[in-house]
Amino acid sequence: MNRSGLRSVPSVDRVLRELGVTELPRPLIVRIVRREIDALRKGEEIPAPAQVLSRIRKAVQALASLRIQPLINGTGILVHTNFGRAPLGPLVVERLSTIASSYNNLEYGAVSGGRGSRAGYLEEGLAVLCNSEAATVVNNNAAALVLIVRHLCGSARPSDAGPSHSGSDKTVRDEVIISRGELIQIGGGFRVPEILESSGARLREIGTTNKTSLDDYDRAISPRTAMILKVHRSNFFMDGFVESPRTSEIATLSRRYKVPFIEDLGSGAMVETERVAQELEHEPIPREALGHGVDLICFSGDKLLGGPQAGVIAGKAKWVAALKREPLFRALRCDKLVLSALEATVDLYLTESKVRPSHVGAGGSESIRVIEMMRLTNEELLERAQAIVSALRDTGVTTVVGEGHSQIGGGTLPRSEILSVTLDLSHPTLKPQEIAERLRTRAIPVVGYVSRGTFKIDLRTVFRPQDEELVKAICEVCNRGVV
Numbered sequence: 185m186n187r188s189g190l191r192s193v194p195s196v197d198r199v200l201r202e203l204g205v206t207e208l209p210r211p212l213i214v215r216i217v218r219r220e221i222d223a224l225r226k227g228e229e230i231p232a233p234a235q236v237l238s239r240i241r242k243a244v245q246a247l248a249s250l251r252i253q254p255l256i257n258g259t260g261i262l263v264h265t266n267f268g269r270a271p272l273g274p275l276v277v278e279r280l281s282t283i284a285s286s287y288n289n290l291e292y293g294a295v296s297g298g299r300g301s302r303a304g305y306l307e308e309g310l311a312v313l314c315n316s317e318a319a320t321v322v323n324n325n326a327a328a329l330v331l332i333v334r335h336l337c338g339s340a341r342p343s344d345a346g347p348s349h350s351g352s353d354k355t356v357r358d359e360v361i362i363s364r365g366e367l368i369q370i371g372g373g374f375r376v377p378e379i380l381e382s383s384g385a386r387l388r389e390i391g392t393t394n395k396t397s398l399d400d401y402d403r404a405i406s407p408r409t410a411m412i413l414k415v416h417r418s419n420f421f422m423d424g425f426v427e428s429p430r431t432s433e434i435a436t437l438s439r440r441y442k443v444p445f446i447e448d449l450g451s452g453a454m455v456e457t458e459r460v461a462q463e464l465e466h467e468p469i470p471r472e473a474l475g476h477g478v479d480l481i482c483f484s485g486d487k488l489l490g491g492p493q494a495g496v497i498a499g500k501a502k503w504v505a506a507l508k509r510e511p512l513f514r515a516l517r518c519d520k521l522v523l524s525a526l527e528a529t530v531d532l533y534l535t536e537s538k539v540r541p542s543h544v545g546a547g548g549s550e551s552i553r554v555i556e557m558m559r560l561t562n563e564e565l566l567e568r569a570q571a572i573v574s575a576l577r578d579t580g581v582t583t584v585v586g587e588g589h590s591q592i593g594g595g596t597l598p599r600s601e602i603l604s605v606t607l608d609l610s611h612p613t614l615k616p617q618e619i620a621e622r623l624r625t626r627a628i629p630v631v632g633y634v635s636r637g638t639f640k641i642d643l644r645t646v647f648r649p650q651d652e653e654l655v656k657a658i659c660e661v662c663n664r665g666v667v
């Protein structure tokens with residue numbers, strides 16, 4: 185019906201009254217209603233009031249679904265970038281909440297009664313864990329890489345530039361030597377070459393996609409070389425006609441030419457993944473890389489380390505100290521919540537016997553969530569699956585115990601899968617995609633996956649206390665109207 189017809193644009197007040205209570209703060213709903221009504225005023229046709237209301241309800245729901253909220257991860261992907269990467273365990277959360285709700289000594293030295301060192305305790309713990317001279321932390325691994333590259337490219341090198349390089353030699357050091365096989369993209373929007381160039385570096389690409397030799401590194405080194413960078417190919421693997429020199433060989437070369445050697449490890453696994461679950465391959469460990477002679481490493485806090493989002497930098501004390509003096513460091517620093525969660529995570533590694541690396545002392549009892557999930561045995565999972573299946577008898581959704589393959593995810597161990605236990609759901613009239621949609625669009629979303637025409641929920645990434653909610657969610661699948 186057009187403007188001259190009988191229908192008129194409803195008033196904002198009327199729509200708000202008819203919407204009734206919804207779960208969002210009223211000012212947000214008012215904003216949506218105004219926007220929708222403005223759009224109606226500009227349009228040719230004015231739909232029926234019921235249609236107007238349904239459009240507005242959909243817009244409200246769409247906004248509500250963007251609010252950060254818990255979900256049940258039935259994908260079997262342990263470090264899921266879309267799901268906030270590593271979930272934190274109860275001890276870490278307890279620390280976090282204690283610090284969050286109270287004043288604290290973030291930069292206060294209680295002993296001196298004056299200004300204290302921010303992250304001083306954490307830096308010591310990280311250094312012990314990485315077996316490094318020093319360590320520090322910034323906002324995320326991308327930030328760590330930017331800070332390192334910005335510092336080493338273009339600026340004067342603090343102490344290792346020999347007399348031949350100072351004074352008369354005015355060559356700028358701005359080149360980062362990197363293998364073409366490591367110019368990778370991680371997730372959305374992290375491309376190593378772009379990060380390097382935006383940090384003021386010139387790329388000195390060497391070798392080919394599949395082969396880079398030590399000689400390629402050797403020939404690329406010049407007075408313009410600021411650093412050699414090695415990037416862990418975390419989210420893909422190459423097989424076949426492949427070659428790259430060992431880390432220790434590159435380290436020897438870098439020492440000969442006095443060029444800093446940096447490795448972006450990506451994940452920062454502290455435990456030997458192949459010992460946690462036998463199907464897993466070995467993921468590079470920070471202390472190993474440093475042991476091979478790398479000057480500085482960086483890695484994420486929220487991948488296999490299992491902590492909050494952060495970027496850890498560890499290695500030579502003089503480089504760590506120099507990075508901390510960079511003005512940019514201030515812009516990349518972590519807040520008290522992240523620092524306290526990371527501190528608690530590192531403490532768990534240093535005290536917990538199940539995750540403690542072999543080179544540090546004895547320990548306690550709580551664990552790191554992502555590692556606990558890797559460790560879950562299929563007997564445990566099977567027992568839970570059977571309990572869920574019997575709770576779901578006579579509900580209309582046929583649920584049977586199936587087999588799945590959990591992945592580490594988050595761009596780590598792309599080749600490795602852990603055998604796992606799934607709930608396989610089917611329904612006489614609903615398609616697997618429809619089951620998926622109904623579970624996904626409830627108040628506490630359940631996200632599974634469809635494999636070979638079956639909708640599956642991998643129990644490895646569902647926490648035991650969520651089993652009850654899962655049963656509820658599956659029951660609802662049949663009782664819900666079309667979404």
Ligand SMILES: *Cc1c(COP(=O)(O)O)cnc(C)c1O
Pocket residue numbers: 324325326327370374415416417418419448449450451483484485494495594595
């Ligand atoms: C994940 C990853 C990054 C990015 O880390 P963020 O903590 O997300 O910034 C960088 N490099 C490698 C090799 C990675 O795997």
